[in-house]
Amino acid sequence: MTLQAMAVRRPRGPRARLNRKTLTGWAFASPTALFIGLLFILPILLVLQMSGSDWPLFAGRQGTNLPDNFQDAIDNRFFWPSVWFTLKYTLITTVILIALGLGLALLVQETTRWKGLLRTVILVPSALGLASASLLFYALYSPQSGPISPALENLGLIDDPISFLGTPTRALLATVFLVVWRFTGFYMLLLLVGLQGISPELYEASEIDGAGRWAMFRHITLPLIRPTLALCTIMCVTGSLLAFDQFYILTKGGPDNSTITLVQLIYITAFQGRNDLGVAAAISIIVLIALLVVNFATFRLMRSPEER
Amino acid sequence: MTNPTLPAPLSQLPEPTPPGRGDGPADDAPRSTFGGVFVRTPAWVLQGALVVIFLFPLVWAGVASVSPQAGSNQVDGWGFGNYRTLASYQDGIATYLLNSVIVSGLTVVFTLVVSLSGGYAFARFRFPGKDLLFLTTLGILMVPYATLLIPLYVLLNDLGLQNSLVGLALVMTLFQLPFATFLMRISFEAVPTELDEAALVDGCGPLRALIYVLLPAVKPGLITVGLFAFLAAWNDFITPLILISDTTKSPLPLAVANMRQQVMGIVDYGATEAGVVVLALPCVLLFLILQRHYVRGFMSGAVKG
Numbered sequence: 151m152t153l154q155a156m157a158v159r160r161p162r163g164p165r166a167r168l169n170r171k172t173l174t175g176w177a178f179a180s181p182t183a184l185f186i187g188l189l190f191i192l193p194i195l196l197v198l199q200m201s202g203s204d205w206p207l208f209a210g211r212q213g214t215n216l217p218d219n220f221q222d223a224i225d226n227r228f229f230w231p232s233v234w235f236t237l238k239y240t241l242i243t244t245v246i247l248i249a250l251g252l253g254l255a256l257l258v259q260e261t262t263r264w265k266g267l268l269r270t271v272i273l274v275p276s277a278l279g280l281a282s283a284s285l286l287f288y289a290l291y292s293p294q295s296g297p298i299s300p301a302l303e304n305l306g307l308i309d310d311p312i313s314f315l316g317t318p319t320r321a322l323l324a325t326v327f328l329v330v331w332r333f334t335g336f337y338m339l340l341l342l343v344g345l346q347g348i349s350p351e352l353y354e355a356s357e358i359d360g361a362g363r364w365a366m367f368r369h370i371t372l373p374l375i376r377p378t379l380a381l382c383t384i385m386c387v388t389g390s391l392l393a394f395d396q397f398y399i400l401t402k403g404g405p406d407n408s409t410i411t412l413v414q415l416i417y418i419t420a421f422q423g424r425n426d427l428g429v430a431a432a433i434s435i436i437v438l439i440a441l442l443v444v445n446f447a448t449f450r451l452m453r454s455p456e457e458r
Numbered sequence: 459m460t461n462p463t464l465p466a467p468l469s470q471l472p473e474p475t476p477p478g479r480g481d482g483p484a485d486d487a488p489r490s491t492f493g494g495v496f497v498r499t500p501a502w503v504l505q506g507a508l509v510v511i512f513l514f515p516l517v518w519a520g521v522a523s524v525s526p527q528a529g530s531n532q533v534d535g536w537g538f539g540n541y542r543t544l545a546s547y548q549d550g551i552a553t554y555l556l557n558s559v560i561v562s563g564l565t566v567v568f569t570l571v572v573s574l575s576g577g578y579a580f581a582r583f584r585f586p587g588k589d590l591l592f593l594t595t596l597g598i599l600m601v602p603y604a605t606l607l608i609p610l611y612v613l614l615n616d617l618g619l620q621n622s623l624v625g626l627a628l629v630m631t632l633f634q635l636p637f638a639t640f641l642m643r644i645s646f647e648a649v650p651t652e653l654d655e656a657a658l659v660d661g662c663g664p665l666r667a668l669i670y671v672l673l674p675a676v677k678p679g680l681i682t683v684g685l686f687a688f689l690a691a692w693n694d695f696i697t698p699l700i701l702i703s704d705t706t707k708s709p710l711p712l713a714v715a716n717m718r719q720q721v722m723g724i725v726d727y728g729a730t731e732a733g734v735v736v737l738a739l740p741c742v743l744l745f746l747i748l749q750r751h752y753v754r755g756f757m758s759g760a761v762k763g
Contacts, residue, residue, distance in 0.1 A: 172584070176579075285734050295728070343757050417604070427612070
């Protein structure tokens with residue numbers, strides 16, 4: 151190795167060893183540094199430049215036009231609807247996923263054979279890709295191929311096939327159901343690990359003191375898994391604010407453009423129709439800043455009272 | 459052990475306890491008496507419903523992909539007509555499958571090499587800029603994929619890596635680095651320093667110490683990192699959607715999603731279901747085989763907060 155050869159030529163002594171150790175450290179960190187520099191820092195600088203430039207998809211950079219792209223992004227008729235839709239989707243998904251994840255974690259935390267099996271069953275959908283799961287539900291929800299409409303018809307509950315993705319509300323709820331199916335196991339597992347970290351003595355002591363199940367949950371479990379809950383909330387909010395695959399595949403933004411998320415808007419602006427990378431870059435910077443603000447707020451909100 | 463909310467030891471989390479004496483505190487209620495059965499029924503109904511809800515879509519996709527349905531290649535009787543549609547779609551499923559295997563394989567290899575080397579550097583060496591580099595690596599998590607993919611689309615074109623599976627794998631590797639670097643760093647930190655110091659005293663270089671002494675010790679961490687990298691790369695949708703425009707270079711998820719609108723706007727649901735099965739099967743099998751290593755990934759995150 152050349153770095154070692156270089157180090158050997160230096161005079162031996164404490165300082166030389168320090169240098170050599172530093173150089174070796176850098177050498178082992180260099181692949182990470184290369185990735186970070188070329189594929190993370192450089193793209194961030196570029197997207198900043200793009201957001202201030204006239205940058206059609208195929209023609210490339212056409213000069214600076216600074217606030218135009220941002221103005222254009224906010225004036226886009228889909229911008230505010232997609233902001234509200236994304237926030238609504240995030241709120242619904244996060245509340246359901248965290249509540250259900252916690253409930254299921256409490257349900258399956260015992261180490262019995264059956265509960266272990268139940269854990270595995272709830273976790274299996276997490277192994278699927280979100281795109282695969284969306285394609286699966288696309289077929290499952292379809293009136294032609296899916297089993298749900300015929301089953302309900304046979305039971306006499308409905309007369310005509312249901313179009314699960316036919317109205318804005320149904321499309322939203324159908325997508326939420328898919329996401330809950332796919333991600334509940336993931337959050338259940340994270341919260342389960344948090345629950346396992348609570349010392350059993352606490353429960354034993356409180357039981358001796360005559361605490362009921364609810365009191366234990368309220369005063370032991372909940373405060374002690376607060377950090378895990380905060381982590382789950384931040385992950386879930388981040389994932390939901392950046393939702394793309396499920397809507398791109400399941401609803402294509404429809405019906406009537408009612409389910410366009412922010413990331414979909416970026417994609418549409420850049421590659422479908424408008425072909426405007428400058429405006430797409432501007433929206434993605436707005437999304438980046440919004441994400442940082444929301445995560446910071448969530449973090450502040452979920453800190454324990456003592457730290458506040 | 460009468461309290462049902464009593465948590466199990468951490469080490470027992472991944473695997474169910476052995477059969478027989480595994481039944482825990484909740485089963486202390488008398489099972490044979492009429493009253494016991496009656497009291498327990500709602501819990502069993504609820505848990506049975508959970509099993510059905512979580513397994514039904516998967517089982518249905520498998521069954522529907524081989525069952526007859528109108529508008530597909532499998533109209534009469536059961537059979538593999540939908541898989542034949544898939545096999546003959548455009549360049550054939552073999553092409554897309556191969557693309558997915560190449561991209562996932564490269565992503566796993568890149569992620570393992572970079573995070574092994576980086577984790578070693580962060581855990582065992584002190585050098586200026588170390589904390590900055592580590593925090594920046596974790597910072598990837600805070601930046602939306604789309605915010606990076608728009609400029610990466612331009613950058614990869616400039617580098618001549620447009621429509622390149624290698625370029626795709628490099629970008630997917632970047633997305634894996636926060637988790638992989640973090641996990642490898644704590645894996646190395648869990649190994650006593652005496653182990654590699656002894657090797658260094660014996661005249662091993664740091665590289666040989668890493669490969670011959672430390673590598674076996676951090677192998678479980680590497681398996682977890684590799685599993686997560688594979689699942690992410692195999693399933694990634696938005697990255698190839700933006701970076702790949704040449705359909706012969708599409709990985710499988712993109713090809714199956716595109717296939718839906720090909721035939722005159724009429725969706726071939728049978729072929730879609732077959733595509734889902736091909737997409738899901740490797741993931742489900744890998745998950746079931748390596749479940750223990752999957753769960754470890756979650757523990758590392760939770761331990762540190």
